[in-house]
Amino acid sequence: MRNIETCISPELIHLHDLTQKTVVVVDIFRASSTMVTALSNGVRCIKPLSDLDECRNYKNKNWLIAGERNGQQAEGFDLGNSPLSFLGNAFAGEKLAMTTTNGTRAISLAEADSEEILIGSFLNLQATVDYLQISDRDVLVLCAGWKGKFNIEDSLYAGALSLTLGWKHDCDATLAMEAVFQQAGENLSFFLEKASHAKRLQNHQLEKDIDFCLELNRYNAVVHLDEGLLKVKPAAAKQRRLSPEGNSLQS
């Protein structure tokens, strides 16, 4: 029996055993959605960094730098944290250093003990599910949350992932989030209108980002951490053909 569990905040990660597990890091609004979009649009690799200054230093090495704090682009950075910036292969071939409020911190927390780190988003849900099904590892979904607190969009992803995988499990958080995802139904945007982070982004006039981040299975990429760099996993890219507007989620 394969197992899936959900850690609903990075502050609770010490309660989970990560050894020999695949950790799927998720920060729907917007870090993980942006990472998947960038790599699906030709960006060669992404260096996730917790520290703003450390990220800024990559500019001197001719990397593109993307930085966000509290939903706003950080000063002196090429880009903020919008997935839309990368559409149309706008930065194909570039190397990207990236730091965000919650997402990159979650990755660094998972890095020490886990066997493998994937980046999850609704945009590549089915591709990630397909990969996990043929892998033999148990799965922990690590929700980036908002400054340590429970965050509904990341947890919704955990529910969607678990329902799509269809594995038995005994994780209460996963069970709850499956119920939330089922309750939200097909209209994630409508459901998330009341969510706190969606409201924050709406205040910054980022509604288009919200809608984009909630699109299911736009990309076929499995994104993993490879020696400290986020890349598309090559084998998975060959398994399935790209179906940009496909939606194979059955819930």
Added chain:
Amino acid sequence: MRNIETCISPELIHLHDLTQKTVVVVDIFRASSTMVTALSNGVRCIKPLSDLDECRNYKNKNWLIAGERNGQQAEGFDLGNSPLSFLGNAFAGEKLAMTTTNGTRAISLAEADSEEILIGSFLNLQATVDYLQISDRDVLVLCAGWKGKFNIEDSLYAGALSLTLGWKHDCDATLAMEAVFQQAGENLSFFLEKASHAKRLQNHQLEKDIDFCLELNRYNAVVHLDEGLLKVKPAAAKQRRLSPEGNSLQS
């Protein structure tokens, strides 16, 4: 506008501001259900204690002592953590010292900063709602969880409380748990069959405890912490008449 928020684990309590708030501590299986039941069956007061030995010392002061660790009665204690032990006014007039794995710890965490602490359970949901409606304080639901992790039955209570209060809020955890409670519908037992703690109790043949703890509005008591002792709040007891099998929850 009155606000309600949910802290889904005691490990995240430092992220919440408790000042001037009513904290509703909830540990459905079984500490908070047992506290409400004991006090509704004539127990004079309950001293909640985190430490097993400190609790044991109350025996010498002629208190009844109840102690549980990992779902089992602790050695040398008069009682474990079953609400059923207190039915029929079995220990009316007694003073009770009580320690449990998760519940009493949650109370002591909330004690320092909050304005008021209530004990929440499905057994006294409506009574608690009625009291909160006439109070003027914001509410934080503190879920005891299981050894720091998210726990579905405590979070379900948070959803039920918030839906019954009907206040606007911008707490993602509360929003999610409202959806879970709505998804569970009227059959909480069926929904919780898959929950991890319910399974633990089933292994100890405590199905009757589970069913009892999920009963809605059996008691009309509002239970609060008064100078370190849990007691029934007298004013609330006068407001409504006892309706043992009543169920006024509208969801």
